[in-house]
Amino acid sequence: MLFPETVEEPSGGPFTLVDHTGKVRSNTDFFGSYVLLYFGYTYCPDVCPVSLQATNDILDILPEDIAEQIIPVMISVDPERDTPEQMAQFVQNFHPRTIGLTGTVEQIQKVSQDFQVISEKSGTDDSYLIDHTSIFFLIGPKGALLKRFPSLLAPETIASQIQEFLSTRSSP
DSSP: OOOOSSOSSOOOOOOEEEETTSOEEEGGGGTTSEEEEEEEOTTOSSHHHHHHHHHHHHHHHSOHHHHTTEEEEEEESOTTTOOHHHHHHHHTTSOTTOEEEEOOHHHHHHHHHHTTOOEEEEOSSTTOEEEEOOEEEEEOTTSOEEEEEETTSOHHHHHHHHHHHHHTOSOO
């Protein structure tokens, strides 16, 4: 099954999940900052680590005054395996401000549905993979979904588009 790189009219929405330190976090905890959000999972053999590495590159490319306003966040699409401890081990490999979020199957289904992220297990044993939508969502300081970027875009392209987008916005 193929999953789209972009979705039509994603809306986002409120959520309450647990971060990689075990702290309960909601979408309102990120108000006041921009969030570069990605849905993925820690057992992913390729796309997710490459995408999270791209967030490092994006933040490195952006001017410092813009980059420091952006929090990279990954929400797990694999709550059965992605415990806070597993998320902590994973996110330590990426930008130091990266926050990993996980939750119950129901919580992850809801937030995925709110962002129109599709995910589906592939395989039946413990080493299953998850096919999923691979998009970066740019969330504004008031929690609004501002823009989406296919994760396969070059980090330079995403950084340039974020910089251009934010420079044209007077109040997100």
